[in-house]
Amino acid sequence: xxxxxxxxxxxxxxxxxxxxxxxxxxxxxxxxxxxxxxxxxxxxxxxxxxxxxxxxxxxxxxxxxxxxxxxxxxxxxxxxxxxxxxxxxxxxxxxxxxxxxxxxxxxxxxxxxxxxxxxxxxxxxxxxxxxxxxxxxxxxxxxxxxxxxxxxxxxxxxxxxxxxxxxxxxxxxxxxxxxxxxxxxxxxxxxxxxxxxxxxxxxxxxxxxxxxxxxxxxxxxxxxxxxxxxxxxxxxxxxxxxxxxxxxxxxxxxxxxxxxxxxxxxxxxxxxxxxxxxxxxxxxx
Amino acid sequence: xxxxxxxxxxxxxxxxxxxxxxxxxxxxxxxxxxxxxxxxxxxxxxxxxxxxxxxxxxxxxxxxxxxxxxxxxxxxxxxxxxxxxxxxxxxxxxxxxxxxxxxxxxxxxxxxxxxxxxxxxxxxxxxxxxxxxxxxxxxxxxxxxxxxxxxxxxxxxxxxxxxxxxxxxxxxxxxxxxxxxxxxxxxxxxxxxxxxxxxxxxxxxxxxxxxxxxxxxxxxxxxxxxxxxxxxxxxxxxxxxxxxxxxxxxxxxxxxxxxxxxxxxxxxxxxxxxxxxxxxxxxxxxxxxxxxxxxxxxxxxxxxxxxxxxxxxxxxxxxxxxxxxxxxxxxxxxxxxxxxxxxxxxxxxxxxxxxxxxxxxxxxxxxxxxxxxxxxxxx
Numbered sequence: 294x295x296x297x298x299x300x301x302x303x304x305x306x307x308x309x310x311x312x313x314x315x316x317x318x319x320x321x322x323x324x325x326x327x328x329x330x331x332x333x334x335x336x337x338x339x340x341x342x343x344x345x346x347x348x349x350x351x352x353x354x355x356x357x358x359x360x361x362x363x364x365x366x367x368x369x370x371x372x373x374x375x376x377x378x379x380x381x382x383x384x385x386x387x388x389x390x391x392x393x394x395x396x397x398x399x400x401x402x403x404x405x406x407x408x409x410x411x412x413x414x415x416x417x418x419x420x421x422x423x424x425x426x427x428x429x430x431x432x433x434x435x436x437x438x439x440x441x442x443x444x445x446x447x448x449x450x451x452x453x454x455x456x457x458x459x460x461x462x463x464x465x466x467x468x469x470x471x472x473x474x475x476x477x478x479x480x481x482x483x484x485x486x487x488x489x490x491x492x493x494x495x496x497x498x499x500x501x502x503x504x505x506x507x508x509x510x511x512x513x514x515x516x517x518x519x520x521x522x523x524x525x526x527x528x529x530x531x532x533x534x535x536x537x538x539x540x541x542x543x544x545x546x547x548x549x550x551x552x553x554x555x556x557x558x559x560x561x562x563x564x565x566x567x568x569x570x571x572x573x574x575x576x577x578x
Numbered sequence: 579x580x581x582x583x584x585x586x587x588x589x590x591x592x593x594x595x596x597x598x599x600x601x602x603x604x605x606x607x608x609x610x611x612x613x614x615x616x617x618x619x620x621x622x623x624x625x626x627x628x629x630x631x632x633x634x635x636x637x638x639x640x641x642x643x644x645x646x647x648x649x650x651x652x653x654x655x656x657x658x659x660x661x662x663x664x665x666x667x668x669x670x671x672x673x674x675x676x677x678x679x680x681x682x683x684x685x686x687x688x689x690x691x692x693x694x695x696x697x698x699x700x701x702x703x704x705x706x707x708x709x710x711x712x713x714x715x716x717x718x719x720x721x722x723x724x725x726x727x728x729x730x731x732x733x734x735x736x737x738x739x740x741x742x743x744x745x746x747x748x749x750x751x752x753x754x755x756x757x758x759x760x761x762x763x764x765x766x767x768x769x770x771x772x773x774x775x776x777x778x779x780x781x782x783x784x785x786x787x788x789x790x791x792x793x794x795x796x797x798x799x800x801x802x803x804x805x806x807x808x809x810x811x812x813x814x815x816x817x818x819x820x821x822x823x824x825x826x827x828x829x830x831x832x833x834x835x836x837x838x839x840x841x842x843x844x845x846x847x848x849x850x851x852x853x854x855x856x857x858x859x860x861x862x863x864x865x866x867x868x869x870x871x872x873x874x875x876x877x878x879x880x881x882x883x884x885x886x887x888x889x890x891x892x893x894x895x896x897x898x899x900x901x902x903x904x905x906x907x908x909x910x911x912x913x914x915x916x917x918x919x920x921x922x923x924x925x926x927x928x929x930x931x932x933x934x935x936x937x938x939x940x941x942x943x944x945x946x947x948x949x950x951x952x953x954x955x956x957x
Contacts, residue, residue, distance in 0.1 A: 305662050328771035333657040338910050339917025363921045367586050370920050376587070400924045418914070429900050431774045456936055462928035481928045501910045503771035527931055544923050545930065559924050 295383025302349040303381045308332060312350035312505070316496060319507035324469030325437075326420050331503040341374055343498030344397050344416035347505065348378065351412065351496075352395060357385045359393035364401035364542065364559035371399070388562050400463075402484040404541045404563035407493035409510065415478045417499035420506065422466045422476040442474050445517065453522055462527070468515045469508055477514075483526045483542045488514040533558045536567035601646045615639035624838075624867025625649055629908060630656030631768065631787055633837050633866055650789070650908045657909055661768075670822045670831060674841045674864075675741050677817040681868075684742050685811040686845060692739025697816065698868070742813040743843045743860065752845060752858040774900050781883055781903065785876045786864060788906035794871060796896045796906075797878035804894035805882045808847035809861065816840045816868050840869050844877035851889040859888060 295301075302309070308330075315329035334342040352358065358378055362371035366388040374397060375386055387393050390405040397414040407413060423433045426444050436444065445466055452460045459465075465482035469475045477485060478497060488495060488508060495508040508514055518524035532539045534555040541563055543556040558564035602609065616623055616639040626638040630653045638656060645651035681697025684690055696702075746752040764779035767787070772780060785793065800807050818836040825832065844861035848854070861881025863873035878896075885897040895901045905911060 300662065303662070305664070308662070328773055330769045330771055333654075333661040333909060335658045337654065337916065338913030339915075340913065340920065342913075363923045368921050369586070369590060372587050373590060376590075399920075400922070418917070429774075430904075431900065457939060458932075458935070460932060460936075462932045463925045479922075479925050481924050483928075501914055527928060542924065542927075544927055559927075 294379050296380050299381050301354075301382055302352050302378070303335070304332065304346065304349045309350040312346055315505045316347065316350065316507065319496070319505050320494070320509050322473075323508055323512050324473030324475040324506060326499075326504040326506045328503055329505050331500045334500065336373070336377065338501035339418060340370060341397070341399055341416035342500030343502075343505070344399070344414045344500075345374060345377070345498070346500055347414050347496050347498035348395060348397050349381075351414075352378065352382055352384060354382070354384060356382075356394045357387050357392055358382075359387050359390065359396045359562075360398075361396065361401060361403070361560075361562075362399040363544070364403070364563075365561040367561060390562050400479050400481075401542070401559060402480055402487045404538075404558070404560045405566075406487070407491055409492040411493040413491075413493050413495045415480075415495065415497045417476065417478045417497045417504075418501070419464075420476055420497065420499040420502050420504040422464075422474050437473060440472065445474055449517060450519070453519070459518075459522070459524075465524075466517050468517060470512050471515075474517070475506060475508075475514075481527065481542055482516065482524070485514070485516045485524070486526065490514075529556060531556055533564060533567070536564045537571060538564065538567045541567075601644070610643060612636060612639045612643055615642050621868060622647075622649060622652075624865070624869050625790060625872070626652045626656060627866040628869050628872060629653040629787055629789065630660070632656050632660045635867075650912050654909055654912070667823055667825070669834065670824060672819045672821060672837075672839070674815065674819055674839065675744070677739075677815055677819050677839075677841075678836070679739055679815055679817040680838075681816040682739060682813065683811070684813045686742065686813075690742060690745065699870075739815075741815075741843065743845070746812070746845070746858065750857070753848070753854070753860060755860065772903060774903075776899060776903060778880075778884075781899065782862065782864075782876075782880060784903045784906055785879055788876070789908035789911065790869075790872045790875070792906050792908070792911070793875040793879055796882075796902060797875035799894065800878055800882045800896045805885065805897045807861075807878065807881050809878055809881065810845045811874070812843040812845040812860075814840065814842045814870055814873065816870070838867050840865050840867065840873045842870070842873035842877045844874070844881055846881050848888065854888075859884070 304312075311330055315327045319325065319327045331343065331346060334345055336342055336345060348358070358375070360366065360371045360375040360378070362368040365371065366375075378384065379386060390396065390403040390407075393411065395412045395414060396403065397416070399416040402413065421430070421433050423436060423444055426448055427433050427436070436442065449459050449461070452458065461482070463481045464476055464479040465485055467475050467477050467485060467488065477488060490511050490513065491508070492510050494510055497506045499505070516524040527542070529543050533541060533543055535557050538558055541558045541560055544559045546555045546557055547553070548555050558567070616635050619639070619642065622642055623635050623638045626641055626649055627633055627635065630638060630641070632638070637659065638652065641652035641655040642649065644655060679692075679695055679697075681699060682692065682695045684694065743752060747754065765777055765783065767780055767783040772784065776784070799805070816838070818838050821834045821837055822831045823834055824830065842863035844863070845858045846861060848857055848859040850856035859881065861877035861879075861884075863876030863880065865872045865876070879902060882894070882896040883899050883902060885892050890897070892898060
């Protein structure tokens with residue numbers, strides 16, 4: 294499967310070492326954005342070049358890789374990135390969340406809880422959580438250094454004042470290890486609680502913006518909120534239309550032009566497993 | 579039962595096949611060769627080399643062929659190729675004062691040592707479609723032009739054409755830009771992440787790799803009131819320069835060969851500041867091959883970005899280093915704009931949910947408010 298004409302995991306070893314050093318620094322300072330010499334990859338910026346560079350720098354021949362986009366293994370971008378690593382490393386790939394040693398993801402955290410030893414690699418479009426409030430990096434760097442996060446809290450408060458609720462539904466800001474405010478990448482806020490005290494190592498790569506950050510295992514990740522308006526996650530009124538799960542994030546699928554809709558798990562592996570369990574235990578939907 | 583259609587491997591492989599078909603076009607027509615692109619789409623090759631940051635006309639032509647003429651895509655191909663190339667060494671700085679000139683114009687002096695040299699340019703062509711080119715084969719005057727001078731001469735360097743900026747410098751009328759103390763290594767944008775504030779070497783690298791369209795628009799904005807800089811073209815020169823390296827084991831300079839470059843020195847009026855007397859300031863542009871629009875736009879933007887350094891008020895986008903440098907790269911901008919094509923089902927679902935909830939809340943409120951309004955009317 295591996296193309297012998299391409300360097301293992303594409304990047305040259307010196308570049309991988311440079312990236313691993315950035316990762317080590319990121320792990321040592323949870324939530325801090327470490328600048329790194331991001332390379333032009335053979336996939337476009339915005340397609341996951343940060344995550345790809347992180348995965349390429351940590352992957353070994355014995356790793357088992359899972360790649361998801363929107364929670365699913367079979368979306369085109371996930372398929373493309375998985376093919377890239379199959380071609381350049383020849384490692385085993387899987388769709389099974391529990392069987393993977395490295396999971397590269399865009400926009401979701403798997404529903405199946407992660408365990409120690411697993412690494413979750415996030416593709417990050419905008420690493421700076423305050424960029425939409427203050428576009429100058431020189432300024433946001435200062436705000437982080439001084440732990441001056443009033444801007445972010447006021448922004449959330451303004452949502453409450455205008456709409457009666459916080460109008461951020463994905464990429465919902467978190468406070469990591471009680472120190473840095475961090476962008477969790479555009480995962481739905483539904484996934485935020487899974488980051489807290491996770492036994493797995495979480496690495497975040499932003500290729501275009503040239504930043505890497507990390508949440509080490511068993512680190513506190515607190516979604517911002519207010520005492521009288523605590524953080525809360527999305528809930529659905531119906532179960533998954535395919536597997537019947539009531540605890541997963543559901544995508545809405547339009548089934549006809551008469552307003553027909555179906556809600557199904559965005560995590561394709563979780564949906565298949567729940568379906569298999571339901572079938573073997575004889576329950577029907 | 580509903581089965582989610584989410585594309586997959588077969589779709590991607592089919593898409594490759596269709597793309598190859600589209601690129602080749604009508605198979606009854608002869609295939610375009612890389613050599614033809616190199617020779618006949620010279621200016622496209624030059625742009626791809628400049629923004630792709632690799633001086634290799636052959637690979638640039640290949641990239642243009644592979645991308646079916648989409649130059650931004652060709653630039654991407656070349657950049658991705660260069661990203662993993664090993665660094666074998668560093669050349670000496672090229673000396674454009676010793677350029678073998680194919681073209682040299684100054685808008686500030688009617689005549690000057692070395693003279694003006696019009697060379698190959700579209701500047702004074704009359705933009706009428708040349709229907710003679712419709713016919714394939716040799717144009718009537720092709721024989722004559724084939725015998726004419728090579729548009730990029732490889733002749734001996736013209737020692738007698740000093741750079742205009744150096745002539746002005748002798749009188750002290752233009753700011754002196756001496757080599758900084760200790761001659762520090764320039765910033766390497768391809769190996770180090772861009773951070774702000776960025777020094778001028780990082781800025782010039784960023785501008786040299788910047789998308790020509792973006793740079794042109796930024797430069798144009800400075801001419802329309804967004805950062806006035808009163809520019810004059812001190813000089814534009816296009817020709818070939820020697821690229822030299824000093825191998826450590828030899829200890830002396832050896833030539834690796836010639837490259838064609840376009841250089842633009844923009845001269846700008848400067849009324850002076852508390853520490854500087856009135857004088858002319860400079861903006862600098864350099865591009866591979868024959869890329870005058872790029873080099874001129876680069877020099878205007880370079881000058882505009884020096885506003886803070888020169889104590890000018892920073893009021894316009896072209897004067898803001900973070901604004902210009904963070905948005906100049908076509909790989910970054912094209913990638914991030916086009917990534918919106920990727921699935922965003924999950925984020926959109928979250929937004930749908932929120933919008934519905936907010937609408938429900940408003941509907942509830944107005945429903946609750948209506949009976950009261952009715953009572954008020956009766957009262």
